[in-house]
Amino acid sequence: METDYILRITQPLLQGAWTTVYTFLIVIVLSIPLGFLATLMANSRIKVLSGAAHSFIYVMRGTPLLLQVLFFCFGLPQLPVVGEYLVLDRFVAACLAFVLNYAAYYAEIFRGGLLSIDKGQYEAAQVLGLSRLQTMTKVLIPQMIRVTLPAMANESITLVKDTALLYAVAVPELLYYAQAAVNRDFTITPFFAAGVIYLLMTLLLTLLFRALERRFKFE
Structure with a gap:
């Protein structure tokens, strides 16, 4: 009977898991380059750019992600004058909050990398006559990736789990369907099933980053 029940709830849970994966992919694809851009701005000699980047990183890392999601979903439309033009779909608004939040964290990871x-790497690149762009793309970025991969792996795994915050704004992701099944059927089995799905997703992500670490380690 329990097996039949698990099979019955698997389809909606997998539907919610797709939303989780879709959100993860959107955030990863957008937040990593935005985070790198924020790192470059923070290291800029132009004080306006540097100050803006540092302020962005401080605000996004210094406030809870849940608060940011709620603000983008429900706070933006309440802003005076411009609020009526900032009414976004809840999923879009939540993704925007996720992207900006994780961009700030990736920016700090890249800065550390x-x-x-x-410093001798910079000097060697100058001696070889490489331009600043060539130095960045051929010398610095490959080494930065090698150093930051473990931290990026941890942050990416955290992102998978943080997608559960979409539940707070009624976006139907994995936890949303699990909670609905629990309320409907008066059993905690859906929570266990959702936990297994989360574990499988984080396991796949862990294996992927380990493969990347091995590749960059021996290059």
Whole structure:
């Protein structure tokens, strides 16, 4: 009987898991380059750019992600004058909050990776006559990726779990369907099933990053 029940709830849970995966992919694809851009801005000699980047990172890392999700979903439309133009779909608003939040965290990870690179690498690139763009793409970024992969793996796994915050704004993701099944059927089995799905997703992500770490380690 329990097996039949698990099979019955699997379809809606997998539907919610797809929303979780879809959100994860959107955030990863957008937040990593935005985070790197924020790192470059923070290290800029132009004080306006540097100050804006540092302020962005401080605010996004210093306030709870849940608060940011609620603000983008329900706070933006309440802003005076411009609020009526900032009414977004809840999923879009939540994804925007996730992207900005994780961009700030990735920016700090990338900053640490750049700081770990010996200054002699910069000097060697100048001696070889490489431009700043060539130095960045051929010398600094490959070394930065190698150093930051473990931290990026941890942050990405955290992102998978943080997608459960979509439940707070009634976006139908994995936890949303699990909670609905619990309320309907008066059993906690859906929570266990959802936990297994989360574990499988984080396991796959862990294996992927380990493969990437091995690749960059031996390059």
